[in-house]
Amino acid sequence: MEKTILNKEKRSHVFTIDRIRHENEMTSSLIMKESLEGEPGQFLLLWLPGVGEKPFSIAGTDPLVVTVADVGKLTHEIHTLQPGDRVWIRGPFGQGYQAYGTDALLVGGGYGASPLLFLAETLIEKGTRVQVFLGARTKDLLILKDQFEELPLKIYITTNDGSCGIQGFVTVPLEESIRNLPDPQDACVYACGPKGMLIGIDALCEKYNIARQLSWEAIMRCGMGLCGNCKIEMPDTWDEPSDKPGSKKAWLVCRDGPTSFTK
Amino acid sequence: MSNFSCKLFDNLILKSPLILASGISGNSDGLLVRAAKSGAAAVTTKGVTLKYQKGAENPVSTDWGPGLITNLGLSNPGIESMAYMIKTFRNEMGDQTIPIFVNIHGESAEEYAEIARLIAPSHPDLLEIDLPFPDETLAREIRHAVIENASGIPISVKISADYPKIGQLAKVIEDAGADAISAINSMKGLIVDAYAAKPFLSSGSGGISGPAIKPIALYCISEIYQAVNIPVIGTGGVLTGLDMAEMMMAGATIVGVGSALYYSGYGAFSQIMNEFETFMKSEGYQSTSELVGKIWR
Ligand SMILES: Cc1cc2nc3c(=O)[nH]c(=O)nc-3n(C[C@H](O)[C@H](O)[C@H](O)COP(=O)(O)OP(=O)(O)OC[C@H]3O[C@@H](n4cnc5c(N)ncnc54)[C@H](O)[C@@H]3O)c2cc1C
Numbered sequence: 001m002e003k004t005i006l007n008k009e010k011r012s013h014v015f016t017i018d019r020i021r022h023e024n025e026m027t028s029s030l031i032m033k034e035s036l037e038g039e040p041g042q043f044l045l046l047w048l049p050g051v052g053e054k055p056f057s058i059a060g061t062d063p064l065v066v067t068v069a070d071v072g073k074l075t076h077e078i079h080t081l082q083p084g085d086r087v088w089i090r091g092p093f094g095q096g097y098q099a100y101g102t103d104a105l106l107v108g109g110g111y112g113a114s115p116l117l118f119l120a121e122t123l124i125e126k127g128t129r130v131q132v133f134l135g136a137r138t139k140d141l142l143i144l145k146d147q148f149e150e151l152p153l154k155i156y157i158t159t160n161d162g163s164c165g166i167q168g169f170v171t172v173p174l175e176e177s178i179r180n181l182p183d184p185q186d187a188c189v190y191a192c193g194p195k196g197m198l199i200g201i202d203a204l205c206e207k208y209n210i211a212r213q214l215s216w217e218a219i220m221r222c223g224m225g226l227c228g229n230c231k232i233e234m235p236d237t238w239d240e241p242s243d244k245p246g247s248k249k250a251w252l253v254c255r256d257g258p259t260s261f262t263k
Numbered sequence: 264m265s266n267f268s269c270k271l272f273d274n275l276i277l278k279s280p281l282i283l284a285s286g287i288s289g290n291s292d293g294l295l296v297r298a299a300k301s302g303a304a305a306v307t308t309k310g311v312t313l314k315y316q317k318g319a320e321n322p323v324s325t326d327w328g329p330g331l332i333t334n335l336g337l338s339n340p341g342i343e344s345m346a347y348m349i350k351t352f353r354n355e356m357g358d359q360t361i362p363i364f365v366n367i368h369g370e371s372a373e374e375y376a377e378i379a380r381l382i383a384p385s386h387p388d389l390l391e392i393d394l395p396f397p398d399e400t401l402a403r404e405i406r407h408a409v410i411e412n413a414s415g416i417p418i419s420v421k422i423s424a425d426y427p428k429i430g431q432l433a434k435v436i437e438d439a440g441a442d443a444i445s446a447i448n449s450m451k452g453l454i455v456d457a458y459a460a461k462p463f464l465s466s467g468s469g470g471i472s473g474p475a476i477k478p479i480a481l482y483c484i485s486e487i488y489q490a491v492n493i494p495v496i497g498t499g500g501v502l503t504g505l506d507m508a509e510m511m512m513a514g515a516t517i518v519g520v521g522s523a524l525y526y527s528g529y530g531a532f533s534q535i536m537n538e539f540e541t542f543m544k545s546e547g548y549q550s551t552s553e554l555v556g557k558i559w560r
């Protein structure tokens with residue numbers, strides 16, 4: 001690899017696209033020539049000069065991978081890029097996922113799966129037993145299915161319309177697997193996806209008293225804990241740490257998160 | 264903990280000299296509550312305008328090494344929502360009365376007067392006038408316009424270091440009847456990305472804050488301290504308890520922090536207070552008033 005960007009270098013750096021992997025009709029992964037230090041669950045800010053700068057999960061570090069769904073102005077522009085084109089990236093930012101327990105259940109909704117392949121690889125390397133649950137509205141919105149299938153893990157697919165895997169929500173096979181865990185106290189659910197899905201998973205984990213790490217989304221502006229734009233309220237099940245008074249009602253996704261940990 | 268209470272005015276005493284400066288977390292009552300619960304002795308809202316302002320497109324900020332640059336395009340919910348925020352903040356804080364300062368921003372003396380009239384019924388503990396540009400006549404006009412409408416709420420005028428005769432400007436503001444001076448605001452700057460051959464921020468320029476401006480802030484505060492008899496609310500690059508002591512010695516009665524929340528999160532408040540306490544003890548100071556303007560006494 002050409003170079004590693006160190007944590008302390010906070011300004012944007014130029015990255016060059018090496019390859020592009022098409023995940024589905026609206027999602028592609030940019031695989032860079034360079035690497036970036038970072039953990040699964042952390043995010044970066046990607047800038048296209050003259051267009052804008054937005055947060056994306058780190059989907060791989062060596063080389064750096066960013067998986068982008070085409071939903072608006074900047075992401076649409078990103079989808080016109082070709083190998084050899086350059087992007088500007090700063091990061092990593094935020095609190096990533098932490099390894100916890102012998103069994104890991106990874107749940108991704110739509111492009112929310114983007115940090116989870118990297119997380120699965122990291123956990124497998126540490127000897128954790130991994131199961132993956134991918135959910136989407138329809139088959140064409142699933143991502144990374146083939147990549148997950150190449151790893152030594154168990155994978156469950158659900159679509160709302162039944163066009164692939166089981167018909168329904170990811171929480172159905174997830175609940176089944178939680179029930180079959182050898183020791184729920186020695187396991188953790190890791191989830192990334194839309195807010196509604198996270199709330200559902202949180203409630204399920206509360207019911208079975210199982211640890212979970214959820215990655216929250218918000219519209220970010222500064223990404224530096226200054227503007228307050230990414231503030232969210234944490235669910236009732238989340239205990240406010242004593243060294244962060246007032247954080248339950250005013251939790252900054254860019255700074256306290258994006259991942260939250262409930263044990 | 265020792266008693267570090269600070270008298271800003273006869274009827275406004277803070278539990279310590281350390282407050283939240285304007286613009287950081289200041290668009291949300293929840294975040295202002297968090298700053299207060301984390302140890303801020305008073306909190307300041309984001310600069311509020313008559314109407315809601317969406318603000319600038321990303322990128323709006325970056326850490327360029329020696330300091331930060333930000334330009335959020337004055338995004339704020341507008342004066343009506345701000346009035347509601349003040350109420351919610353006070354409700355949430357309950358018995359723990361932490362003063363709330365409202366930073367206001369307009370384009371003309373008339374606009375400032377209107378903002379002051381609309382916010383006065385919420386009785387903020389202080390109105391901080393964010394001076395759009397450092398002009399003596401404008402400062403005087405705005406001050407008069409606001410005083411008419413603020414129903415006795417104390418007023419501070421916030422100035423930036425861009426004015427060459429900052430002591431003189433402060434004196435004009437004092438003579439116009441201001442109760443305090445806030446200094447300094449962030450300073451205009453520009454960050455260029457050479458590979459993109461473009462300014463990094465979408466708005467082009469932005470405000471420089473953090474450690475990069477600390478010596479400039481200390482200079483301005485000491486100039487103002489020598490020129491006026493009203494208290495100075497010091498801001499600019501304070502990250503540690505020692506930084507705070509230095510700023511008070513230059514002439515600040517109380518000290519605001521903004522960028523420190525980027526460097527240390529909300530823990531900045533307790534960290535700075537712990538360091539400050541250690542310094543006060545080791546140097547044998549009994550009260551904060553001993554420090555104020557010490558380098559000139
Ligand atoms: C911590 C974090 C990690 C993320 N990781 C990824 C990732 O790995 N891959 C990926 O494709 N996307 C990710 N996102 C979402 C991504 O930031 C948005 O899709 C992107 O900002 C849209 O930019 P745009 O200019 O294309 O869209 P815009 O033109 O700004 O908006 C298009 C639409 O998307 C909505 N939107 C904008 N930003 C967000 C957001 N942050 N969350 C939800 N909806 C939004 C808008 O309301 C609008 O409806 C992440 C967001 C966060 C906060």
Ligand SMILES: Cc1cc2nc3c(=O)[nH]c(=O)nc-3n(C[C@H](O)[C@H](O)[C@H](O)COP(=O)(O)O)c2cc1C
Binds near residue numbers: 501
């Ligand atoms: C993100 C951000 C927003 C700000 N918004 C305002 C504002 O609305 N009104 C104002 O008077 N000052 C504003 N300021 C200036 C700060 O209140 C403070 O004076 C300046 O940043 C210097 O202090 P610091 O180095 O501790 O950040 C802002 C600063 C930052 C970093």
Ligand code: FES
Binds near residue numbers: 227230252254255
């Ligand atoms: S995006 Fe500005 S505080 Fe999180």
